[in-house]
Amino acid sequence: MRAAGAPVTVSPADLAEVRAAMTDTTGALAFAGAGTKRQWGSPGVPAEVVVTTGALDQLVDHSAGDMIAVVQPGLPLAALQAALAAHGQRLAIDPPAQGEGATLGGTFAADDAGPLRHRFGTLRDLAIGVTAVLADGTVAHAGGRVVKNVAGFDLGKLLCGSLGTLAFVAELVVRLHPLPEAIRTVRVPADTETGTRLALAVAASPVVASAVDWQSDASGMLSVRLEGRPAGVAAQADALRTIIAATAGREVAGRAQTLDGSDTAALAMAHAGVEGETVARAATLPDDLAAAADALARAAADQRVEAALASHTGVGLHTARLRGGDAAGHAAVVRRWRAAVVARGGSVVLRRRVPGVDGLVDAWFDDPAFAPSALALMRRVKAQLDPDGRCAPGSFVGGI
Amino acid sequence: MLGPGGVVADPVQLRTYECDGLTGRRVAPALVVLPETAGQVAAVVRACAAAGVPFVARGAGTGLSGGALPVADGVLIVLSRMRRVLSVDIANQRAVVEPGVTNSEITQAVTAHALYYAPDPSSQIVCTIGGNVAENSGGAHCLKYGFTTHHVVALEVVTPDGEIVRLGGIGDLGYDLRGVFVGSEGTLGIATKVEVRLVRVPESVRTLVADFASPHAAGDAVSAIIAEGIVPAAVEMLDALAIEACEAGTHAGYSLDAGAALVVELDGPQAEVEAEFAAVRRLCEAAGSTHLRIAADDAERALIWRGRKAAFAAMGRLSPDYFVQDGVIPRVRLGEVLERIAGMADLAGLRVANVFHAGDGNLHPLVLYDDEHEGEAVRAERLATAIVELCVEVGGSITGEHGVGTDKACSMPKMFTADDLAVMARVKAAFDPAGIANPGKVLPTPRLCGERPGPYRPHSLETAGVVERL
Numbered sequence: 001m002r003a004a005g006a007p008v009t010v011s012p013a014d015l016a017e018v019r020a021a022m023t024d025t026t027g028a029l030a031f032a033g034a035g036t037k038r039q040w041g042s043p044g045v046p047a048e049v050v051v052t053t054g055a056l057d058q059l060v061d062h063s064a065g066d067m068i069a070v071v072q073p074g075l076p077l078a079a080l081q082a083a084l085a086a087h088g089q090r091l092a093i094d095p096p097a098q099g100e101g102a103t104l105g106g107t108f109a110a111d112d113a114g115p116l117r118h119r120f121g122t123l124r125d126l127a128i129g130v131t132a133v134l135a136d137g138t139v140a141h142a143g144g145r146v147v148k149n150v151a152g153f154d155l156g157k158l159l160c161g162s163l164g165t166l167a168f169v170a171e172l173v174v175r176l177h178p179l180p181e182a183i184r185t186v187r188v189p190a191d192t193e194t195g196t197r198l199a200l201a202v203a204a205s206p207v208v209a210s211a212v213d214w215q216s217d218a219s220g221m222l223s224v225r226l227e228g229r230p231a232g233v234a235a236q237a238d239a240l241r242t243i244i245a246a247t248a249g250r251e252v253a254g255r256a257q258t259l260d261g262s263d264t265a266a267l268a269m270a271h272a273g274v275e276g277e278t279v280a281r282a283a284t285l286p287d288d289l290a291a292a293a294d295a296l297a298r299a300a301a302d303q304r305v306e307a308a309l310a311s312h313t314g315v316g317l318h319t320a321r322l323r324g325g326d327a328a329g330h331a332a333v334v335r336r337w338r339a340a341v342v343a344r345g346g347s348v349v350l351r352r353r354v355p356g357v358d359g360l361v362d363a364w365f366d367d368p369a370f371a372p373s374a375l376a377l378m379r380r381v382k383a384q385l386d387p388d389g390r391c392a393p394g395s396f397v398g399g400i
Numbered sequence: 401m402l403g404p405g406g407v408v409a410d411p412v413q414l415r416t417y418e419c420d421g422l423t424g425r426r427v428a429p430a431l432v433v434l435p436e437t438a439g440q441v442a443a444v445v446r447a448c449a450a451a452g453v454p455f456v457a458r459g460a461g462t463g464l465s466g467g468a469l470p471v472a473d474g475v476l477i478v479l480s481r482m483r484r485v486l487s488v489d490i491a492n493q494r495a496v497v498e499p500g501v502t503n504s505e506i507t508q509a510v511t512a513h514a515l516y517y518a519p520d521p522s523s524q525i526v527c528t529i530g531g532n533v534a535e536n537s538g539g540a541h542c543l544k545y546g547f548t549t550h551h552v553v554a555l556e557v558v559t560p561d562g563e564i565v566r567l568g569g570i571g572d573l574g575y576d577l578r579g580v581f582v583g584s585e586g587t588l589g590i591a592t593k594v595e596v597r598l599v600r601v602p603e604s605v606r607t608l609v610a611d612f613a614s615p616h617a618a619g620d621a622v623s624a625i626i627a628e629g630i631v632p633a634a635v636e637m638l639d640a641l642a643i644e645a646c647e648a649g650t651h652a653g654y655s656l657d658a659g660a661a662l663v664v665e666l667d668g669p670q671a672e673v674e675a676e677f678a679a680v681r682r683l684c685e686a687a688g689s690t691h692l693r694i695a696a697d698d699a700e701r702a703l704i705w706r707g708r709k710a711a712f713a714a715m716g717r718l719s720p721d722y723f724v725q726d727g728v729i730p731r732v733r734l735g736e737v738l739e740r741i742a743g744m745a746d747l748a749g750l751r752v753a754n755v756f757h758a759g760d761g762n763l764h765p766l767v768l769y770d771d772e773h774e775g776e777a778v779r780a781e782r783l784a785t786a787i788v789e790l791c792v793e794v795g796g797s798i799t800g801e802h803g804v805g806t807d808k809a810c811s812m813p814k815m816f817t818a819d820d821l822a823v824m825a826r827v828k829a830a831f832d833p834a835g836i837a838n839p840g841k842v843l844p845t846p847r848l849c850g851e852r853p854g855p856y857r858p859h860s861l862e863t864a865g866v867v868e869r870l
Binding site for chain 1: 489491492536546549550565566567569570571572574576579582584600602603623626631669670671672673674675676729730757762796798799804812815817819820823824827828831833842
């Protein structure tokens with residue numbers, strides 16, 4: 001007998017054990033990896049059974065010639081990258097939690113990604129095959145081991161970002177990319193207006209950036225990452241300086257620095273947040289960085305909350321980190337920031353938060369007028385795949 | 401509900417719509433409607449839902465798997481009148497278009513700003529973006545740039561109960577229904593607005609044709625290029641029979657004495673492309689290339705591509721009839737699979753020409769036969785099916801870009817288990833509980849799988865040289 005309220009933890013080591021973990025139990029299920037994003041989504045109903053991916057941590061196959069890997073969900077991303085790097089390859093994502101032990105399964109379930117999403121997208125784009133186990137024990141495959149494949153519905157897209165509310169992901173096939181020979185990062189001080197102008201100018205130029213990021217620390221810094229052959233990267237870094245001079249003036253261009261390598265680690269910190277912070281993520285059009293930043297600054301100043309912003313500005317995704325003040329202040333900042341961003345067609349979701357925030361602001365939307373227009377359809381998808389509502393109940397948008 | 405000319409009920413006119421690019425299957429619909437707005441599409445779909453009548457959406461009708469094959473007692477909803485480019489946002493590199501806009505028209509709308517729409521199915525001058533969304537269309541350059549699903553950021557969709565919903569985009573939350581809808585072949589609803597991402601035109605493009613003694617040797621060169629960490633914009637291969645056909649048709653300058661020709665194209669920033677292009681030349685030579693032809697300018701590059709793209713249409717010069725197959729294999733098994741296909745062709749007493757996207761293992765074997773010869777069509781069709789089953793056996797797919805449609809619904813169980821298909825059917829039921837959206841496509845049904853397709857016949861657009869079969 002277990003103590004009342006404490007969930008049972010199961011660590012299946014193969015597909016049969018995953019099925020058994022679902023069919024031999026009753027009550028709310030939660031799927032857990034390294035736990036780096038356990039706060040994402042709404043709090044939902046407490047789990048009675050936690051199915052962990054810890055014993056499903058194998059790199060099942062790496063076909064270097066096909067540039068694909070077959071991976072179990074519990075494999076830490078860092079371990080996967082190390083194994084692939086030995087063959088000059090990588091999974092082209094760099095989510096902030098990679099350094100904290102984040103697993104491939106958790107990264108997929110949360111659709112988390114880092115600066116490289118600018119060029120390579122997220123696991124939504126890179127996962128080409130999936131094996132899922134539904135709460136009723138049905139094992140379903142979709143996609144396959146080849147990149148080019150249009151047979152059947154793309155269930156991987158449905159599961160990616162579903163926060164474990166539809167099924168347990170037991171295996172993924174991912175598309176790989178070559179590790180670049182050379183990496184350089186050009187950093188230039190820029191406020192939000194200048195940062196936006198520069199990011200748009202880079203996008204309009206022949207320069208192919210792997211990442212275009214802005215952060216509010218040190219009164220604003222834009223960084224552009226270049227990857228490729230040494231000669232190509234050097235030529236592109238020169239082209240970037242010309243673009244900066246033409247867009248922001250020679251004085252700003254003179255303050256640009258070129259670093260060897262990437263600034264992934266620094267950017268990861270800026271997006272992940274730490275204990276004691278509330279973290280929210282906004283989506284806007286790429287040219288709306290300044291509006292998003294201004295709205296955040298105004299909301300935070302009113303609540304006497306300290307706010308920092310880090311932005312994958314090339315793709316219009318902005319992470320706010322709130323610290324200081326109290327939970328009520330954090331919740332109020334999120335609500336006000338969300339109202340401003342939603343009014344411009346975007347959205348704001350809550351990620352990490354300090355205790356007390358949850359009762360005051362929804363993780364997804366405040367005004368039912370801004371619920372997703374396909375919410376009823378999403379509920380029907382949930383009802384079809386998880387008719388008993390066992391998978392992470394209440395943790396998704398609209399109480400799904 | 402619909403404006404003048406918005407309804408076609410005349411039996412002779414209805415026959416115009418009886419097939420798509422899969423010309424071997426023909427069914428005249430009960431009614432054709434040509435709506436001009438999303439509201440009209442929704443009204444038609446609501447009427448279908450109320451009456452329990454199935455509907456099928458159609459764009460330009462260039463699909464190659466019978467995805468737009470009408471249902472005899474159903475309504476065919478033709479989106480070709482919804483062809484406005486609604487908005488273009490140059491700064492954010494986005495465009496919002498109606499489903500009847502052609503793939504090429506999107507690029508035309510933004511080309512002055514050095515932008516383009518990246519997926520390039522070979523029928524791009526006539527095929528519509530709505531059809532591209534339904535089929536998740538690719539093209540020769542999808543090796544580097546991805547498929548429709550990577551370039552469509554948001555959709556407005558009429559669901560099979562006639563509701564208009566928005567899927568995806570910056571304001572969307574929740575499940576990625578956009579991602580499920582793209583490639584669902586019209587079985588989950590009808591897209592009435594498509595928001596696409598635009599891509600900056602590359603600074604430099606370099607193209608070469610490398611001749612090899614055999615497809616196996618050419619395949620080794622592809623492996624060497626990939627192993628070097630190069631992601632080409634496109635890698636295409638033609639075997640000797642395909643070279644013969646395309647030279648007969650276009651005189652593009654492919655070597656008639658080569659066992660295989662490899663077309664490799666790189667694009668991107670100039671210094672990057674030059675560095676990698678030098679490596680590609682070196683690797684082709686190291687793999688035993690017998691002749692290298694480097695495109696000197698845009699005109700020569702266009703000629704190389706014209707020859708490559710004409711290979712299908714030109715096949716008629718070698719054989720009166722042929723089946724076009726579409727399957728995918730893991731790239732590393734290319735040489736082995738080509739040898740097995742050659743062996744299977746010998747056994748069947750038939751010739752198979754190979755034209756394919758070698759970079760991503762997407763094969764397009766053309767099974768040549770003569771319908772005048774007793775039993776040859778049946779043998780050819782069996783061989784085409786055996787080839788696609790071989791693709792699955794080696795870990796590939798029954799379709800890389802033509803789609804499942806009606807053509808391959810019965811092959812789905814070769815690739816997916818009964819449970820896999822049941823779960824896909826559950827997703828379909830969430831969108832379309834009554835089963836009225838493009839019934840009988842993608843997912844196998846007992847009724848459908850008792851039938852057999854007829855031989856390939858050229859579509860009128862192919863005969864006219866407007867589209868090719870790749």
